[in-house]
Amino acid sequence: MAVTEIEVVSEKTPERLHIEMPRRAFLLKLGFLLNGIAATMVSVPLLGYLLSAFRTDGGFTSWISLGSLATFPENQTRMAKFRNPYTRPWDGQTADIPCWVRRMEGGNFQIFAINCTHLGCPVRWFQESHLFMCPCHGGAFYEDGSHASGPPPRGLYEYKYKIEDGQLWVHGGQLPTLNQPA
Amino acid sequence: MIERLRKIAIWIDDRVYISKIFAATAGHHVPRTSGSWFYVFGSGTLLCFMIQIVTGICLALVYVPSAGQAYTSLEYLNYQQQFGWFLRAMHNWGSNFMVAIMLAHLAQVFLFGAFKYPREMTWISGVVLLLCTLGMAFTGQVLRFDQDAYWGLGIGAAMAGRVPLMGPAIVHMMLGGPIIAGETLSRFFTLHVFVIPGSILAIVSLHLRLVLTKGINEYPVPGKLVKKETYAEEYEAEIKKSGVPFFPKAISKDLIFSGLVLLGIVFCAAYFGPAGPHGIPDPTQINTAPKPDFFFLWLYGVLSLMPDYMETVVMLTAPFIVIGILFAVPFISNTGEKSPRRRPVAVLSVLLILIVLGAFNYLGTYAPWSPKMEAWTSAATPTNYLEGRSPLERQGALVFHSKQCINCHSVGGEGGLRGPVLDSVATRLTADQLVRQVIQGSGNMPAYGKNLSPSEVAALVAFMGTLHKPTEAPARDSTRPRQASTDNKQPNATAQMASTKR
Numbered sequence: 001m002a003v004t005e006i007e008v009v010s011e012k013t014p015e016r017l018h019i020e021m022p023r024r025a026f027l028l029k030l031g032f033l034l035n036g037i038a039a040t041m042v043s044v045p046l047l048g049y050l051l052s053a054f055r056t057d058g059g060f061t062s063w064i065s066l067g068s069l070a071t072f073p074e075n076q077t078r079m080a081k082f083r084n085p086y087t088r089p090w091d092g093q094t095a096d097i098p099c100w101v102r103r104m105e106g107g108n109f110q111i112f113a114i115n116c117t118h119l120g121c122p123v124r125w126f127q128e129s130h131l132f133m134c135p136c137h138g139g140a141f142y143e144d145g146s147h148a149s150g151p152p153p154r155g156l157y158e159y160k161y162k163i164e165d166g167q168l169w170v171h172g173g174q175l176p177t178l179n180q181p182a
Numbered sequence: 183m184i185e186r187l188r189k190i191a192i193w194i195d196d197r198v199y200i201s202k203i204f205a206a207t208a209g210h211h212v213p214r215t216s217g218s219w220f221y222v223f224g225s226g227t228l229l230c231f232m233i234q235i236v237t238g239i240c241l242a243l244v245y246v247p248s249a250g251q252a253y254t255s256l257e258y259l260n261y262q263q264q265f266g267w268f269l270r271a272m273h274n275w276g277s278n279f280m281v282a283i284m285l286a287h288l289a290q291v292f293l294f295g296a297f298k299y300p301r302e303m304t305w306i307s308g309v310v311l312l313l314c315t316l317g318m319a320f321t322g323q324v325l326r327f328d329q330d331a332y333w334g335l336g337i338g339a340a341m342a343g344r345v346p347l348m349g350p351a352i353v354h355m356m357l358g359g360p361i362i363a364g365e366t367l368s369r370f371f372t373l374h375v376f377v378i379p380g381s382i383l384a385i386v387s388l389h390l391r392l393v394l395t396k397g398i399n400e401y402p403v404p405g406k407l408v409k410k411e412t413y414a415e416e417y418e419a420e421i422k423k424s425g426v427p428f429f430p431k432a433i434s435k436d437l438i439f440s441g442l443v444l445l446g447i448v449f450c451a452a453y454f455g456p457a458g459p460h461g462i463p464d465p466t467q468i469n470t471a472p473k474p475d476f477f478f479l480w481l482y483g484v485l486s487l488m489p490d491y492m493e494t495v496v497m498l499t500a501p502f503i504v505i506g507i508l509f510a511v512p513f514i515s516n517t518g519e520k521s522p523r524r525r526p527v528a529v530l531s532v533l534l535i536l537i538v539l540g541a542f543n544y545l546g547t548y549a550p551w552s553p554k555m556e557a558w559t560s561a562a563t564p565t566n567y568l569e570g571r572s573p574l575e576r577q578g579a580l581v582f583h584s585k586q587c588i589n590c591h592s593v594g595g596e597g598g599l600r601g602p603v604l605d606s607v608a609t610r611l612t613a614d615q616l617v618r619q620v621i622q623g624s625g626n627m628p629a630y631g632k633n634l635s636p637s638e639v640a641a642l643v644a645f646m647g648t649l650h651k652p653t654e655a656p657a658r659d660s661t662r663p664r665q666a667s668t669d670n671k672q673p674n675a676t677a678q679m680a681s682t683k684r
Contacts (some may be wrong), residue, residue, distance in 0.1 A: 053358050053365075056350045060360035081466045084361050091363040092250025093464035094332065114468060119485065120336035122468035124555060129585045130633040135471035136337075137486040138551045138590070138600045140628045148628035151490045174360040175336070177343025178494075180350035 056180065060086045061173035066101065069166055072109070077102040077125050077143060080111075085173045097172060099159060100125055100132070102143060109168065112145050113157035113176045120177075123156065132156065157182045208433075210394055211425035213417075215401030217432030220294065222439035223287035229440045230280035231382065233447060234318075237273040238375070245325070247371035249364040249463070252327035256459045271451035277319055279447050281477045284315055289532050292511070295520030296399035298408050302512035304392040307385050309508045314382045316477070321374035323475050327367055328459035333472035335362045335370075344494045362465075397421070402520035410517060471552060479546030480539045486551040487542075550599035553589040557597045564594030571648060578645025581638045585630065593649065601627060608650040612659045616643045 064082040072078060080101045087095040100112040100123075112132070114122045121136035131148060132141040139150035146155040157176035162169045176182040195201050244263055246255040259266035288308070291297060297305035320338075324331045335357070342356055343349045358365030397417055426432055461470060474482050488496060522529050554561070563579050571579075582588060590600035611619065620639055623629035634642070650656050 051355075053355045054351045056354050056360075058360075079466075079468075084363070086360055088364040090248040090250045092248070092253075093462060093466070094249045094363040094366075095361065096464060096466050097361065098466040098468060114465065115336060115340070118340070118490075120340035121333055121472055122465070122470065124468060126558075126586050126589075128558075129587075129628075129630065131586070131628055133553050133555065133586070133589065135552055135555050136333075138553055138626075140553075142628065142632075149623065149626045151486070151488075151493065153490060153493070175339055175353065175357065175362060177340055177349060177353050179343055179346070180353070 058086075061171060063162065063169045063171055064173075066099075066111075066168045066170050069107070069163065069168055072101050072103040072168060074103050074105060077127070079125070080168075080170075082170060082172060098122070099170060099172070100156075101168065102145075107163055109161050109163075110145060111159040111161045111168075111170050113159065113182050115157065115176055116152055117147075117154045117156060117178065118150070118152040120175075153178065207394060208429040209427045211421050212398050212428050212432050213400040213420050214424045214426050214432075216398045217426065217435060218401055219435055219439075220290055220401075221398070222436050223283050223290055225436040226283040226439050226443050227280060227287055228386065229443055230276050230283060230447070231386070233276040233444070234273060234280065235379065237269050237276060238379075240269050241273055242375060247325070247367055249327065249367045252325070252367060253459055253462050256326065256328075260456060267456050268451055270456035271454065272447060273322075274457045275447045275450040275454070277322060278450075278476070279443055280315060281319055283443065284312060288312060289536075291399070293522040293525075293528060293532060294399055294402050295408070295515075295522075295525070295528075297512040298518070298520060299410055299413060299512075299516050301392070301396050301399065302516070304389060304396060305512045306509055307389045307392065309505070310385050311382060311389060312508075313505065314378050314385065317378050318374060318382075319475065319477055321370045321378065323478075324367070324370040325374055326458050327463050329461035329463060329467065329470045330458070330472050330474070332362060332463040332465060333470065334474060335366060337472070341497050345498060399520075402522070404519075404521040404523045406521075407519055408517045413517075469555075471549075471555065473546075473549070476543065480542035482549070483542035483546040486549070487545075548599075552598070553600045554598040555589060557588045558583050558586045561588055561596035564596070567594060567649070572644070574641050575644045575648055578641035578643070581634070581642045582645060585634065585638070585642075587642075590627075604646065604649055606650045606654065608647050608656040609654050610657060611646075612657045613643050613647055614659060615657075616646050 062085040064085055066072075066080045066082060072080075078101055079098055081096050081098045084091075084095040084097050098114045100114065102110040102112070104110070112123075116123050116134040116136065116139050118134065118137055118139045121134050123132040123134045123139070123141065125132055130143040132143075132145075134140070134150070134152070137151050139152040140148040141152070141156050142148045144155075145158060159182045160171035162171075172182060174180065174182065241259065244255060244259050244266065246252055256270070259270055261267070291305065291308070324335060339353045339357060339362070342352045345352055354360065356366075357363075358369045400417065400420060457475075461467060473479075485493070485497070519525055561583070563583065568576055568579060582593070588597035590598040591602065591604045592599060593604050607616070617639060619627070620634065620642060621629060621631040630639075647656060
């Protein structure tokens, strides 16, 4: 192909050749430019779509009721669950989030995330020894959530709570991690 | 008739160059020495990949990548869909075989110096394929959307969440939202079914193309050094002198190995059946002990045994260092000796890595660092630890169970291995030291001071004071005068000693 092209060009007069080359160069540049503009127009929505998940300030958390205060006896730690405020219809059970509710004397509560602060496994409460134990790598926490032993770098994550209309409310909606505790 | 068919065949070949493509690929000449049993792992890996594509497409016909329904569709595949269980098992065993054979391929090309000049890019594309395959293994484990998958994602998120500053954003990116839910599964499905397999197809093409252009590595001969100036000529000469067409002269061992691999996968699939799913992915079902598949068990072990002060740094940098070293291998040692007989450091490195990974994987299978969460209600106290004991000591045995001590400490082979085995604890600690250890804890043991009454502590320590072999005397406090038999009384021990005296 290239050979025939050169032959065709060489048939032309030097003046014609002189005009033709800048025209081809111009067309090439125009082609790049057009595709560049098109690529930008395609990539803006594409990247916006993909990178939207980077946002962590999308108002994912809110107050959720855990039910009447009466379901949490004093000096006991019980599991409670709530439907995550940010869900999709196809989330199934995965949007049911468990947490540990510790009621101390009176209206003082502590609400712990289920996730161990080491690597996120579900900690279990042991009423008899007043410990939370993690089944994965052996982390243990005292009843107030503070670190008792094992590899976790800190105590259990604690959700904010409030009491309103005789109900206990938890401020949740986000998987807690080390740099973004509940 | 035959003449007409022949004409059609020639016409097709003339238009699409089948015979030329064949001659340039399967028919290309390779060194006679590379038709060796050591050279079968690459084609074996490729075969596994093809099985994964075929079985994967079939599974995708039924599987529903929705957090709410994936589990049900897996159960449907197992129990309703005809041969669904078998295809799931094939896909699972295909992946196990693929990882294993790929690692064998990696070790072989490393030991045979195949990464050296001029095959650096073959090695590098191979490393990318290794990473893609491990990516397939992890994302595939997630698609088996059960409890292990759910908490495995949680572990991944917890690791990513440790990245300074960017951590929360990366976790959101990984999960596709604030929690592990529908969008998380969708994006792992996309990675597992579109993105990574597409990349693998592209990179395998490059990898094979490089095998054709730069030639397959000749069987290394000790003392025959790779020199940049002469290697290409020498290789050409060897091909000219003793080269054989890959098909049909060098392919037979690959064929036999591939056949065996296929049979192995079919056999394992039929015999062991599909893996899981284990337990619905419901985060409120917390009575679970998540565990990764075997190719990540070593990682599970490493994460458990690493001192916690270095954990974050190691988690976030080690993968990049390891991958960096893998990429750098052909540039660290680019020329010179290829034969493993003259490269002791290479051989020892492979052995060391194998032993380390093997040891961690072995530890991962029984996870001595994890408490046995059910031991306190399910484990039995050995009768010989109760026989002839005083009521207080027996009460202590009860405390030992009911306060979950046994979840981390084993006696008589029952219980957790998180803490020291206590069968002979009385020979190591005196009663006073036991009291202190129980009440204050230390290092890896929680302090039980607030959760045990004084009488429970007394009973527990009395029980532990009996835990020693009859032939070994219990530890005693050297600052106190020795008392013959009153404190730390050992019914078994005294009985035994009495009988031996007689």
